[in-house]
Amino acid sequence: MNVYELGQYLKSKRIQKNLTLDELGELTGYSNPYLSQIENGRKKKMPSPELLKKLGAALGVEYSLLMQEAGYWDWISDPEADPDTAFADxxxxxxxxxxxxxxxxxxxxxxxxxxxxxxxxxxxxxxxxxxxxxxxxxxxxx
Incomplete structure (x- = not known):
């Protein structure tokens, strides 16, 4: 999943929960404009694991799923990945x-x-x- 696709997925979950960006911001501690940039794929990098954890809790999505979709756990299944530079919660x-x-x-x-x-x-x-x-x-x- 790329940054845009993850953003769209998060947006769909937010809409399913009937939350506004302002409400999601209050639940996560992140600003409406920042969350909007994530949802619309305008950020170059994936959201941090910390933010994914907060988004998962607010949106009712498993943290492990968000971490996998964001590519943070790719090193687990990639034999060429360097575990010294990768991490997992x-x-x-x-x-x-x-x-x-x-x-x-x-x-x-x-x-x-x-x-x-x-x-x-x-x-x-x-x-x-x-x-x-x-x-x-x-x-x-x-």
């Missing part, structure tokens, strides 16, 4: 249809355990720049 990956670890297909129960672990792991960080440093949760019994 881990939460969105865990919500995709099929998640594998090597040759093992991750089950729904295993996904829930992984998500719970990540919630606990990252909940102890008050500042995103602290991720990767040891930062045990405060309080609680020892």
């Amino acid at each position: 881990l939460g969105a990956v865990l919500h995709s249809d099929k998640v594998v670890w090597g040759t093992h297909t991750v089950t729904e129960k295993e996904r829930a355990v992984i998500k719970a672990f990540l919630d606990v792991l990252f909940s102890s960080y008050s500042d995103p720049k602290d991720i990767g440093k040891f930062n045990p949760p405060r309080g609680g019994s020892q």
